Amino acid sequence: MGDLFAIDWGNATGTLRWNHLYNNKLFGNTSLIYSQYDYQVEVANGSNQFSLKSSINDINLKQEFSYFPNPKNAMRFGVNVIHHSITPRTRTATGENSSINNTHDPDRRSYESAIYVTNKWQPVEKFTVEYGIRLTSFAVMGGSNYYTLDASQNIVDTLKYAKNQVVQHYFNAEPRLSMAYVIRPDMSIKASYTRNVQNLHLLSTSNASTPNDRWIQSSNIVRPELADQVALGFFKNLYDNAYEFSTEIYYKAMQNQIDYKNGADFTYSDNLETQLLFGKGRAYGAEFLFRKKTGLLTGWIGYTLSRTEKQIKGINNNSWYPAKQDRTHDVSVVGIYKLSPKWTLSGTWVYNTGNAVSFPTGKYRIDGTVFFNYTERNGYRMPAYHRLDLGATVQFKKRRNFEADLAFGLYNAYGRANPYAINFEQSTDDPSVTEVQRVTLFKYVPYVTYNFKF
Structure with a gap:
């Protein structure tokens, strides 16, 4: 950050x-x-x-x-x-x-x-x-x-x-x-x-x-x-x-x-x-x-086509505008492969349209301080979000009144730099120039989980 x-x-x-x-x-x-x-x-x-x-x-x-x-x-x-x-x-x-x-x-x-x-x-x-x-x-x-x-x-x-x-x-x-x-x-x-x-x-x-x-x-x-x-x-x-x-x-x-x-x-x-x-x-x-x-390979493909909008007097000239959570397209692909009685492999890919956001359309200066001007509410989009998660689970031998498994994998396996925020700020070299900074949260995130029942 x-x-x-x-x-x-x-x-x-x-x-x-x-x-x-x-x-x-x-x-x-x-x-x-x-x-x-x-x-x-x-x-x-x-x-x-x-x-x-x-x-x-x-x-x-x-x-x-x-x-x-x-x-x-x-x-x-x-x-x-x-x-x-x-x-x-x-x-x-x-x-x-x-x-x-x-x-x-x-x-x-x-x-x-x-x-x-x-x-x-x-x-x-x-x-x-x-x-x-x-x-x-x-x-x-x-x-x-x-x-x-x-x-x-x-x-x-x-x-x-x-x-x-x-x-x-x-x-x-x-x-x-x-x-x-x-x-x-x-x-x-x-x-x-x-x-x-x-x-x-x-x-x-x-x-x-x-x-x-x-x-x-x-x-x-x-x-x-x-x-x-x-x-x-x-x-x-x-x-x-x-x-x-x-x-x-x-x-x-x-x-x-x-x-x-x-x-x-x-x-x-x-x-x-x-x-x-x-x-x-x-x-x-x-x-x-x-x-x-x-079969050995199971899973699903899901797709949603949707709109979510608001109409509030005093915003966007009283017209309908996209809610922040509005996502036109939402896709998920999940595959689970039973490699052996002990081993299970999995993969999940998700994609969705970027959230609706308000970007500045202009700027003005008051007493040496620059202020940004916003017009249409949520009239722009963040870049599309997508990632691939890979995982594996090994089932340990069951004993009387006890069973356990170990799951491990990699979140965002191809390191997609999904933006969390986009910041607009003045250039330190030339204050008349506005620079855009893209901020991401995580790239590769490995995980290990141990589960047991007794």
Whole structure:
């Protein structure tokens, strides 16, 4: 990464689980899960030397039951409660002469609860219906400042709540329905509708030179994101089930989409919600999968053709524009070869269209400082991403109540320098000249993994 920036992220998690068979029709699963996610980026740009850190801490209690009332029905129902604690941003000066002031956004806390039930019903041999609903509650809790904004996203009032006070309460329903019909033993079709609610939101800049991801939760200003998706799929077995082919088309309509406003100060602003705008989104596409299931060589080829777009008043002249995650083409090729009873070789090649980004289209100078001008939102593309991963696994001799294997390989085997960021900066020799710096993360990454069961 050189002297431009450095990135550090990671997850820590732990789970306690208790399973219980009440009778031959009812099965229970109780889980207590803790997870911690941290993301940190360090920036060194002249006197602007600092680190930005964002984190999520969750405590999740889930009770689920599986109930089989008769051969034609299989039910799942349960409850789920999650305590979220999010640190949107901690900014810390890292250099001795850094001009950055240290700041810490107060933690935002919330309780996300749900009660749900689904049933898989097979009235006849060839027809299956799965339907259900999930009722969700999201309670935004006090303990930090909340704000009231005017139409120009300026703060007009600061709201203070105690830790045990509810700032905002959101209730949503997530219905879902899917149907599958077996046309004949080797051919079937499937149709589905689902609604999903998202209360934790990842904010990513579309500026290719600034890797700056931040997590926020729904608040009195930021509403839950809603997505309604319909899909239609076709499945076909070939040559006595030696191969299979499947395809699916889908359309997703999204509400309460979030993005930074034009000219947003997402690095130095102490009030992130003043930098946001809200609108709608859509995603649509087709997925194809061809799989080889038998023989010494197995694997699959997958391809997705898709678009993901947003429309937010105040961005891109209020027109639709690509979301940062929009990828026109996504290809994966996987091969697994059984060399012997002990040895297995594997190879994976992936390719996808580069993320949509906003490149500067011009520049201007104020008091000797150069500023870049951005026009169309996400109107450019990062270079295409592709890589080859190679691996091998050796299975050791099984013993009583113990088995183990050793896996090793090479990630990005041909050393593709996939760009993570593209930076625009002034030439040290001629300030009137803008230089482009391409930053990559990894090339060759070997790995070794030892797995065992007892």
